[in-house]
Amino acid sequence: MGGVCDIHCHILPGLDDGASDMVMTERMLTRAYESGIRTIVATPHFGKGFGYASPEQIYALVEQVQQAAGSIHPSMQVLPGEELMFQFRLLEQMDRGEIVSLAGSHYVLVEFFPGLDFVAVRTAIQEITARGYWPIIAHVERYPCFYGKVHLVKQLIAAGAYIQVNSSSFQQKWLRRDIHFVRRLMDEGLIDFVATDGHDMHGRIPVLDDFTAYTRKKNLESEWKRLLIHNPDRIIQDKPIRRGEKYV
């Protein structure tokens, strides 16, 4: 089993609103390494506004970034992936093999337009699982249609979805509705992955500090391990998540 893995990071250079070039990529890799991350799944945006990089393009960039990571530390690993914006054409692109799953597994990272309603999200999850993929909903706290409605998140999980939230959503800002929502999901054990969603070195830095501080304060060491090491390891092994298990 590997170390801490960040399953959502815009580390590939020049593809989206993440790392602008290789210099930024290297700075992000260094910062991620210093904060304890050992594996990064590169997840550039795939969708309207950012374009549709081919799998070959992604693999070539991952190889380049892996070399940079290896020179920071031999144990550091970079794996291919994408953050797929859900639109109906995405299903056709999946059928044609034009998308990149996480680390070559059945897992795919999917985001939605913030205004989308619950039924549309559930339909999307059903369509994706019907194609044999295991969808992870990226930063579920971004969707106001779920606030105060944890039962809807449970329905999505029952439909086959996995749940990812951003580490920065564990910061201590109690009045923010998204942060309140994430704490509720955490209390109910509904989160499967916590990731950085790192984009750069000024606003969205690839570190897990907020989540780490939160779990230390609350004595949730086993949850820290489950969400940052064990569950990402299930992606790398291409195995389903075992829900409800306790880790020590």
Ligand SMILES: [Fe+2]
């Ligand atoms: Fe993202």
